[in-house]
Amino acid sequence: MARAALGWTVRDLAEATGLHRNTITNIEVGRYAGEPETLNLIRxxxxREGVVFIEENGGGAGVRLRRPTAQR
Structure with missing residues (x-):
């Protein structure tokens, strides 16, 4: 959800993290849980790009984009 909120492709996230595209795809589809270090890097x-992670609060975990700060 976070990648989609940014309008990023798997390739975009791979380039930004230095991870292989297949690693990201495998994590996203549940084939691979991911090492804690890998998941922390992605997060x-x-x-940094504006995604805010929302912890589960009875309605399920989620994401949203941080509001842009006002330009001065």
Whole structure:
């Protein structure tokens, strides 16, 4: 969901993280759970780009984009 919110392809995320496209695809489709370091890297990159991760609160975990800050 986070990658889609940014309008990124798997290739975009792979380039931003330095991971292989297949690694990202395998994590996304559930074939591979991912190492904690890999998941943290992906989360850091997506967060840097404006994704806010919402913890599960009874309605399921999710993501949203941070509001742009006002330009001065």
């Amino acid at each position: 850091r990159v997506l967060s």
